[in-house]
Amino acid sequence: DQQVKQNSPSLSVQEGRISILNCDYTNSMFDYFLWYKKYPAEGPTFLISISSIKDKNEDGRFTVFLNKSAKHLSLHIVPSQPGDSAVYFCAAKNAGGTSYGKLTFGQGTILTVHP
Amino acid sequence: GAVVSQHPSWVICKSGTSVKIECRSLDFQATTMFWYRQFPKQSLMLMATSNEGSKATYEQGVEKDKFLINHASLTLSTLTVTSAHPEDSSFYICSARDRYQETQYFGPGTRLLVL
Numbered sequence: 224d225q226q227v228k229q230n231s232p233s234l235s236v237q238e239g240r241i242s243i244l245n246c247d248y249t250n251s252m253f254d255y256f257l258w259y260k261k262y263p264a265e266g267p268t269f270l271i272s273i274s275s276i277k278d279k280n281e282d283g284r285f286t287v288f289l290n291k292s293a294k295h296l297s298l299h300i301v302p303s304q305p306g307d308s309a310v311y312f313c314a315a316k317n318a319g320g321t322s323y324g325k326l327t328f329g330q331g332t333i334l335t336v337h338p
Numbered sequence: 339g340a341v342v343s344q345h346p347s348w349v350i351c352k353s354g355t356s357v358k359i360e361c362r363s364l365d366f367q368a369t370t371m372f373w374y375r376q377f378p379k380q381s382l383m384l385m386a387t388s389n390e391g392s393k394a395t396y397e398q399g400v401e402k403d404k405f406l407i408n409h410a411s412l413t414l415s416t417l418t419v420t421s422a423h424p425e426d427s428s429f430y431i432c433s434a435r436d437r438y439q440e441t442q443y444f445g446p447g448t449r450l451l452v453l
Contacts, residue, residue: 257441257442259444264429267431267444269340269444274440312381312382324370324387324435325387326442327384330380331381
């Protein structure tokens with residue numbers, strides 16, 4: 224049961240353009256969402272997050288949008304840079320119960336930004 | 339801030355031996371630490387959650403007698419892979435968060451190879 228899905232395994236973007244990474248979830252108990260960037264053989268690096276009470280959060284070149292009714296979130300990177308090339312994971316946190324605080328990860332999207 | 343370290347970064351051991359991996363939060367007190375495992379080209383799989391001073395909570399299918407977790411202080415958690423076998427070879431990553439934050443910060447990971 225994949226509760227967090229990133230349906231695009233890869234995305235290729237030209238430098239300077241916008242990168243849009245998408246994520247869908249099914250569990251309505253998720254109350255906090257995060258995006259992580261990961262290089263091979265390294266731990267994930269936190270990028271940006273959003274609470275379920277908001278629909279947008281912006282930090283520099285990164286903006287995360289949350290559509291609760293559609294159970295969909297997206298990460299926008301503008302402008303994209305070659306150094307952004309990595310695997311991007313979205314993650315969702317459970318609000319309560321025995322799963323409180325646990326993160327559920329999507330499968331990841333490989334972003335390649337071409338010079 | 340929010341730096342998490344892991345030691346060792348990689349380890350090679352013989353089948354049947356035990357391996358201990360340390361996870362430290364360097365600049366914050368981690369009331370909760372998480373241990374993940376990542377197989378090649380797959381997402382992160384949560385193995386267990388540990389709260390400081392209490393027993394770890396293991397995910398379904400994870401053997402608690404094989405993967406011993408200790409979270410004795412607010413800055414240190416250890417994962418011991420007991421009687422390691424080649425199928426335990428993987429990339430193990432820890433994360434940590436404090437009681438005031440929703441975000442989990444990840445360590446750099448430990449590559450384990452069991453011969």
